Amino acid sequence: MERFYKRLSQSVESSSSPSKAPTTAALSPPSKMPPICGDSQVPLSNQDNLEFNLNNLLSDLGLRPSITSYPPKLIEQVRRAYLLKGPCQPREYDFPHTLDGNRKCKFIASWFDEFKDWVKYRIVKDVAYCLYCYLFFMGSSERGPDAFVMGGFNNWRKKERLRDHVGNHNSDHHKCRVACQNLMNQAQHIDVSISKATNQSKIDYRCRLNALIVCLCYLIMQGLPFRGNDESYESLNQGNFVELLKVLASCNEEIHNVVLGNAPENHKLTSLMIQKDIIRATSIETTNAIIEDLGHDFFSILVDECRDISVKEQMGVVIRYVNKSGCVIERFLGLVHFSDTTATSLEQGIWSLFSIYGLSISSLRGQCYDVVSNMKGEFNGLKSLILKKNSSAYYVHCFAHQLQLTLVSVAKKHTSVSYFFNTLTRLTNIVGGSCKRRDMLREKQKEKVIEGIASNEIETEKGLNQEMTVKRPGDTRWSSHYGTLINLVHLFPSNIDVLEYIGERGNDDSQRAEAIDLLEIVNMFNFVVYKLLYYRVPNRMIRSPGRSLEEGGSESRIGVDDTRKQDKS
Known part of the structure; x- marks a missing residue:
């Protein structure tokens, strides 16, 4: 799913819009995340329905709130995100000396190798923390592991305190370490144990999903609606999607055994939301294939205004380019909805579409529109606005329409x-x-x-x-x-x-x-003459592909001569 949902940028602070929570897609941490030793604070709320960007979690344990201050529904995700980030260990840092009586002591970088799994160092306060105990230790003793959780450890002269913190197999640190290992072991999760499926159920699911994708792709290619007015079991026509799935099931016994009535009641995969998810994924994959075929080469755009069935003003954008085989390709890129039809709004719509697909205006070499004035206007039209940003984006009128x-x-x-x-x-x-x-x-x-x-x-x-x-x-x-x-x-x-x-x-x-x-x-004679003239000449001249202007002029003169001969006769 990470292919279809972008994470929020770290520069976006959650406090900038307190009335809106960031997207839920940000809750999934990346598989490999570099350790972050920043000191920026991210305010958190205690509401159970809080959603925030796990990329903004503080790696510096000296600045983070207590693990219990997070909403209960998100604690497991926060713990998993910290474990994926790993401990912050600046090995190349020049650790400062601190006076301990008459002796100068400092943190030794080799301790990262000896206690590499759990030691985290904070540069600002020159203290060390324990990652495992921060995530799972719930005690409050100042002499216990809490020193490595809240206050931090900085008695560098006594390295044995680090070993004492680890302790034996019954120590709090060991229990926290085991809890972290269990958390990262997906096979030990309760939800996985409950929902563990057999191999046959997985095979049935793949067969069911593939059949649905085939039906959806066919309906998309034909431009047919999915839903029906009445999709109840008693309906004689349950809509194109269900009826097509029935036909597919009737031709394949393997599909028949896993879809519709033979599928689990809670796993039929025929809901509207699932259909939209598959369609959205298909659209994204298709567009990505077009952008990949285009690469970083030059391209032109063909733009036209259109309205959909809901009477919304939209702008259709088509890109035209030469592929690696030397063939001229025209591909539909997308629709942009806008509230008004001013040239500025059209320009912003095109730039927003470019930013989504990573297209550069510097690679634009042509623009083609119809006769709408706010698109091709000489001064304030879309053509002029684009030419101001890229003088190489030459305007070409649609020759067929012209x-x-x-x-x-x-x-x-x-x-x-x-x-x-x-x-x-x-x-x-x-x-x-x-x-x-x-x-x-x-x-x-x-x-x-x-x-x-x-x-x-x-x-x-x-x-x-x-x-x-x-x-x-x-x-x-x-x-x-x-x-x-x-x-x-x-x-x-x-x-x-x-x-x-x-x-x-x-x-x-x-x-x-x-x-x-x-x-x-x-x-009347004049009506009959014009009827034959406009029927014969365009039939030979205009509707024949490959005709040049010279040939067209010659055909026109022949048509005029034929008309004069008929007039004399």
């Missing part, structure tokens, strides 16, 4: 073309305005296809003569306009029949008048 916008904008600048597309929108609205009219359009087209096949006017091959209906064009996508033109060309006779029906039997006068007006327009 081409779409250019085609739509140029088409609308021409009065006749704009009138043609406005008429096309009107035709789509009235013909596809109701389910009844759409059904009528399909029936008319079906009749014409049957007649064409019977008279050998229409070819019959796989993929031809598919069911079609009217399609509305989008405001910023030329591809949607082209799709509308395709349907108009194939359904043109059927559209005429539907317009005639509406003109004769419409529900009200306005619909009938609109249908009659459109009948006159769509039968």
Whole structure:
């Protein structure tokens, strides 16, 4: 779990925010922690629900509070953390001399080797302590081990006092040492003895967990929801996750024997919290793999604003880089939620995402956005703010989006073309305005296809003569306009029949008048010419990959010449 939770920094003092306790992830000490001989004090509370950073525990036993002052629920964790840190033994320190009568005495560094397990030296007060007795001795005698617990030992002339402190196998020091060994021996813990599982139960658990991970990964890849409206045993559909797990169990007897009804009641692993933990771990591992593939190379970012189903403003960030094989890779990095859409907020969101994954702004070589002004603004936009921090992060507009916008904008600048597309929108609205009219359009087209096949006017091959209906064009996508033109060309006779029906039997006068007006327009020569022009030229020029601007201009001239020839004929 330490891979997914970061410990708090030692520079963060617990007194800085008394109303908020640090994260519980900080309670797990590292497996190998260097001894710390600092003198900074960390205030503690006596509340039983206290949570604090064990990395900030004082290694200097002369400054620490009594072990009994810690909350009962945390004493075992504090003891274990001190034992993992080990005794503070500054071997290279120049120990000072103290006068003992007429003699100068000092602590000898070789004592660390002789009493290496328990002697701790405090530089500030020039005294020694016993780690074992501090952690487990509960006596109060000033002549006993308490001298090595609270006050500290500094009678350097009498080294035998250190041996006397150790004593025999019945001494308090020996009992404290055994208690420390038992604490670090996980096999002797009560909770381990109670929850000791058999090998078969461990195998069943791994099988159950692997099946759950397979189901969750499949649902994530397909973008499907996990939960269902009713997941009770009586429900006919318990949601995608449970139903997929049932299918997996039905195909594998080994999985069937360890999941759902065959799993222990308290160990089914189907709760929402467990699902979220697995998803979070999957997300972290996937992102770490992307960052590792990127390394410290240069990269670009592609940013766009988006809203989720809960109507929250979010910013999606994609990184684009060249991997070690020389291939251009685009990978989704993450979503950043922000309360407002100002350029400053967007910039802070990007930097926060960079800091999470250890990305450097100095490695940023490009930025790409859509047409939103607060992203690409010349002065205060996100583009300008990033360029101020890194002049090499060149801005590039999304070429695919730019081409779409250019085609739509140029088409609308021409009065006749704009009138043609406005008429096309009107035709789509009235013909596809109701389910009844759409059904009528399909029936008319079906009749014409049957007649064409019977008279050998229409070819019959796989993929031809598919069911079609009217399609509305989008405001910023030329591809949607082209799709509308395709349907108009194939359904043109059927559209005429539907317009005639509406003109004769419409529900009200306005619909009938609109249908009659459109009948006159769509039968005009100019409308038919524009329909064929915008259908044929984009079909050959724009939608063919690999076309250059020169080839596109040549195709446009050919299209204009074809139109003129049709006009003369």
